[in-house]
Amino acid sequence: MFIAVVGGGQCSRDEAKLAEAVGTQLAKRGVTLICGGLGGVMAAACKGARAANGRTVGILPGNSREEANPYVDIPVVTGMGEARNVIVVNSAQAVIAIGGQYGTLSEIACALRNKIPVIGLNTWSLSKNGRLVKSIISANTPREAVEKALAAAEGKTKAGEKE
Amino acid sequence: MFIAVVGGGQCSRDEAKLAEAVGTQLAKRGVTLICGGLGGVMAAACKGARAANGRTVGILPGNSREEANPYVDIPVVTGMGEARNVIVVNSAQAVIAIGGQYGTLSEIACALRNKIPVIGLNTWSLSKNGRLVKSIISANTPREAVEKALAAAEGKTKAGEKE
Amino acid sequence: MFIAVVGGGQCSRDEAKLAEAVGTQLAKRGVTLICGGLGGVMAAACKGARAANGRTVGILPGNSREEANPYVDIPVVTGMGEARNVIVVNSAQAVIAIGGQYGTLSEIACALRNKIPVIGLNTWSLSKNGRLVKSIISANTPREAVEKALAAAEGKTKAGEKE
Amino acid sequence: MFIAVVGGGQCSRDEAKLAEAVGTQLAKRGVTLICGGLGGVMAAACKGARAANGRTVGILPGNSREEANPYVDIPVVTGMGEARNVIVVNSAQAVIAIGGQYGTLSEIACALRNKIPVIGLNTWSLSKNGRLVKSIISANTPREAVEKALAAAEGKTKAGEKE
Numbered sequence: 320m321f322i323a324v325v326g327g328g329q330c331s332r333d334e335a336k337l338a339e340a341v342g343t344q345l346a347k348r349g350v351t352l353i354c355g356g357l358g359g360v361m362a363a364a365c366k367g368a369r370a371a372n373g374r375t376v377g378i379l380p381g382n383s384r385e386e387a388n389p390y391v392d393i394p395v396v397t398g399m400g401e402a403r404n405v406i407v408v409n410s411a412q413a414v415i416a417i418g419g420q421y422g423t424l425s426e427i428a429c430a431l432r433n434k435i436p437v438i439g440l441n442t443w444s445l446s447k448n449g450r451l452v453k454s455i456i457s458a459n460t461p462r463e464a465v466e467k468a469l470a471a472a473e474g475k476t477k478a479g480e481k482e
Numbered sequence: 483m484f485i486a487v488v489g490g491g492q493c494s495r496d497e498a499k500l501a502e503a504v505g506t507q508l509a510k511r512g513v514t515l516i517c518g519g520l521g522g523v524m525a526a527a528c529k530g531a532r533a534a535n536g537r538t539v540g541i542l543p544g545n546s547r548e549e550a551n552p553y554v555d556i557p558v559v560t561g562m563g564e565a566r567n568v569i570v571v572n573s574a575q576a577v578i579a580i581g582g583q584y585g586t587l588s589e590i591a592c593a594l595r596n597k598i599p600v601i602g603l604n605t606w607s608l609s610k611n612g613r614l615v616k617s618i619i620s621a622n623t624p625r626e627a628v629e630k631a632l633a634a635a636e637g638k639t640k641a642g643e644k645e
Numbered sequence: 646m647f648i649a650v651v652g653g654g655q656c657s658r659d660e661a662k663l664a665e666a667v668g669t670q671l672a673k674r675g676v677t678l679i680c681g682g683l684g685g686v687m688a689a690a691c692k693g694a695r696a697a698n699g700r701t702v703g704i705l706p707g708n709s710r711e712e713a714n715p716y717v718d719i720p721v722v723t724g725m726g727e728a729r730n731v732i733v734v735n736s737a738q739a740v741i742a743i744g745g746q747y748g749t750l751s752e753i754a755c756a757l758r759n760k761i762p763v764i765g766l767n768t769w770s771l772s773k774n775g776r777l778v779k780s781i782i783s784a785n786t787p788r789e790a791v792e793k794a795l796a797a798a799e800g801k802t803k804a805g806e807k808e
Numbered sequence: 809m810f811i812a813v814v815g816g817g818q819c820s821r822d823e824a825k826l827a828e829a830v831g832t833q834l835a836k837r838g839v840t841l842i843c844g845g846l847g848g849v850m851a852a853a854c855k856g857a858r859a860a861n862g863r864t865v866g867i868l869p870g871n872s873r874e875e876a877n878p879y880v881d882i883p884v885v886t887g888m889g890e891a892r893n894v895i896v897v898n899s900a901q902a903v904i905a906i907g908g909q910y911g912t913l914s915e916i917a918c919a920l921r922n923k924i925p926v927i928g929l930n931t932w933s934l935s936k937n938g939r940l941v942k943s944i945i946s947a948n949t950p951r952e953a954v955e956k957a958l959a960a961a962e963g964k965t966k967a968g969e970k971e
Contacts, residue, residue: 321873321883351882376882382726382898382922384810393840393865394810395884396898398726399891400708401592402565409871409885421617424608425591429564432584433871445587446607454584484710484720514719539719545735545759545889547647556677556702557647558721559735563871563887565725569732572708572722596708727918728891747921750934754914755890771913772933780910 321376322468323353323411325404325426326360326419326442334360334418337440339367340461341415346373348469353378353411355403356387356394360417365390378407405429412472415464416442416455427455436471438464484539485631486516486574488567488589489523489582489605497523497581500603502530503624504578509536511632516541516574518566519550519557523580528553541570568592575635578627579605579618590618599634601627647702648794649679649737651730651752652686652745652768660686660744663766665693666787667741672699674795679704679737681729682713682720686743691716704733731755738798741790742768742781753781762797764790810865811957812842812900814893814915815849815908815931823849823907826929828856829950830904835862837958842867842900844892845876845883849906854879867896894918901961904953905931905944916944925960927953 322345326338342364345352352368354361356377365375369390377391380403387394397403404422408414408430416427417440430437431454439455446452456471458464485508489501505527508515515531517524519540528538532553540554543566547557560566567585571577571593579590580603593600594617602618609615619634621627648671652664668690671678678694680687682703691701695716703717706729713720723729730748734740734756742753743766756763757780765781772778782797784790811834815827831853834841841857843850845866854864858879866880869892876883886892893911897903897919905916906929919926920943928944935941945960947953 374882376884378884384899393863393882394899395865395867395895397895398898399565399728399888399895400568400724400726401595402562402568402725402728402888405563405565405568406884406886406888409887410873410883421591421595425588425595428584428588428591432564432588441611444609444612446609448604449607537719539721541721547736556700556719557736558702558704558732560732561735561889562725562728562732562891563889565888565891569721569723569725572724573710573720725891726894727921728888728894731889731891731894747917751914751917751921754910754917758890758910758914767937770935770938772935774930775933 320348320350320469320472321353321411322350322472323407323414324360324364324417325354325407325414325423326417327423328355328357328359328361330359330363330418334441335363337461338363338417341417341440341464342367342373343371344461344465346371348465350469351376353407355380355407356391358388360419362388362390376410378403378410401425408435409433411435413438413468415440415468418442436468438468438471440464483511483513483632483635484516484574485513485635486570486577487523487527487580488517488570488577488586489580490586491518491520491522491524493522493526493581497604498526500624501526501580504580504603504627505530505536506534507624507628509534511628513632514539516570518543518570519554521551523582525551525553539573541566541573564588571598572596574598576601576631578603578631581605599631601630601634603627646674646676646795646798647679647737648676648798649733649740650686650690650743651680651733651740651749652743653749654681654683654685654687656685656689656744660767661689663787664689664743667743667766667790668693668699669697670787670791672697674791676795677702679733681706681733682717684714686745688714688716702736704729704736727751734761735759737761739764739794741766741794744768762794764794764797766790809837809839809958809961810842810900811839811961812896812903813849813853813906814843814896814903814912815906816912817844817846817848817850819848819852819907823930824852826950827852827906830906830929830953831856831862832860833950833954835860837954839958840865842896844869844896845880847877849908851877851879865899867892867899890914897924898922900924902927902957904929904957907931925957927957927960929953
């Protein structure tokens with residue numbers, strides 16, 4: 320199972336705590352963590368995953384593996400700038416969004432467009448023509464976020480199998 | 483001046499009318515229209531621009547220029563799928579979003595991330611932790627959208643010149 | 646008709662002369678010139694095209710339209726680094742390669758892979774297991790290169806129409 | 809250490825044998841194998857690596873992890889078509905090219921452009937203006953290819969450390 324954690328390259332201490340706990344929970348379930356490979360939420364999630372012996376993939380925007388945070392196991396060097404956001408979400412079976420700025424919003428949008436489930440922890444909410452669009456699955460704790468992500472990813476896989 | 487029009491590849495009749503009028507207004511101001519080159523809002527905007535002798539660029543997701551709508555002057559064949567959305571907005575000095583689904587939301591997010599002004603006509607609105615984020619400039623008519631886009635693009639250029 | 650001119654971002658005076666003449670010939674035939682938008686062969690070709698009132702498209706690797714050479718009409722801002730080479734060749738109906746280093750070689754290879762004809766002026770030649778692979782159409786003058794490119798592009802289009 | 813194996817998506821039985829042996833040798837040295845994730849040389853190399861308990865990363869061109877060959881451990885879903893070739897080579901510290909068509913040639917060219925060492929087994933050779941360009945390091949056996957790739961990757965790393 321592959322789950323992406325997306326969020327700001329800079330983040331608050333609270334967001335980092337959430338991300339680290341999410342990383343640890345994912346690793347305990349045997350999930351490979353996909354992320355953008357840089358700092359902030361990405362580094363915190365990778366740190367948490369590695370602390371529980373999890374595997375971490377960092378899809379980097381620049382041209383050097385050196386830009387990866389120290390908890391990235393497998394750096395993928397895209398050289399494609401923000402277009403790498405598309406790869407982060409497409410490589411995941413579910414996405415957990417933590418806080419985040421516009422880069423995170425673009426990842427949420429890409430995931431929803433491709434019918435990849437998105438679980439949100441203190442992140443964006445969306446409305447259109449004044450009505451709330453409830454496409455982001457809300458979670459209140461890291462554990463809940465991971466459980467919902469696993470359930471959604473499995474549901475999607477099973478739905479796919481039926482087709 | 484280069485301005486992008488983004489919106490669904492399929493759209494309502496009302497959205498198509500808005501897009502066509504936006505395309506015409508842009509062409510009358512001598513602006514080159516950038517878009518994703520396919521149908522719906524993109525085709526309507528290109529149609530409006532060409533009717534006023536404007537120039538249209540279509541940044542296509544697939545591998546063939548044949549997929550461009552018939553009003554695209556200059557097809558750019560990326561073969562990069564949705565990652566081409568990043569190119570559409572990065573190539574523009576302002577973005578006008580009309581209606582739209584998640585692909586449009588990802589384009590709005592990319593533009594805002596890169597400090598490219600976004601003008602919205604009946605499109606998404608964003609909030610974070612329960613508070614509305616007023617980053618999309620709202621417009622009520624095609625003419626107003628184009629005027630606000632031109633003003634924002636010029637303001638950005640002047641701000642850039644000062645730096 | 647859309648034809649790409651590829652070659653080094655830095656080039657010899659002789660290569661620049663060839664590129665400028667190719668640009669002028671393309672413009673006189675009403676062809677839109679596609680290139681990577683930077684200096685060297687790209688700038689020389691654009692300069693030649695603009696001198697004959699031709700249209701020039703620059704598919705830029707970085708994040709700013711400011712990096713385009715001054716003869717680019719329509720800058721496309723990809724932010725994707727070298728991956729933009731794929732877009733340059735895919736957007737063309739034939740490719741003219743002038744001199745060039747490894748970046749040019751990658752563009753030649755991409756074009757040949759996608760069955761886009763390549764005309765070479767003082768550029769790479771290829772062999773495999775000791776045998777020359779004659780896939781690059783050789784030309785000795787700018788005029789010959791443009792004529793061969795037009796003929797090849799039209800042949801390809803006609804072949805495509807038959808299918 | 810990360811080393812890429814590139815070659816045709818379809819290949820001869822001899823090329824498949826070479827690729828499988830290269831994959832096994834890489835795994836025995838503890839190297840993570842990077843490839844394009846599809847069939848032919850890519851599948852054979854992954855098969856060899858997995859047989860020796862190695863780790864394999866497949867950088868896929870399409871939109872689905874299902875297109876990965878069964879020996880890919882970590883599928884990266886780019887959705888970017890051939891532009892993914894740039895990611896394959898940029899993510900590697902050395903590249904081993906086996907046989908191959910124009911897609912492989914574009915990967916060789918990208919690697920050389922970015923000063924990533926390329927080791928060739930029965931692959932392309934390059935000349936410019938009639939002179940052979942000896943930039944591809946030739947190898948005669950899978951073991952020799954892997955040894956040369958490791959030496960070149962380490963040399964590059966050490967050279968980088970000195971800077």
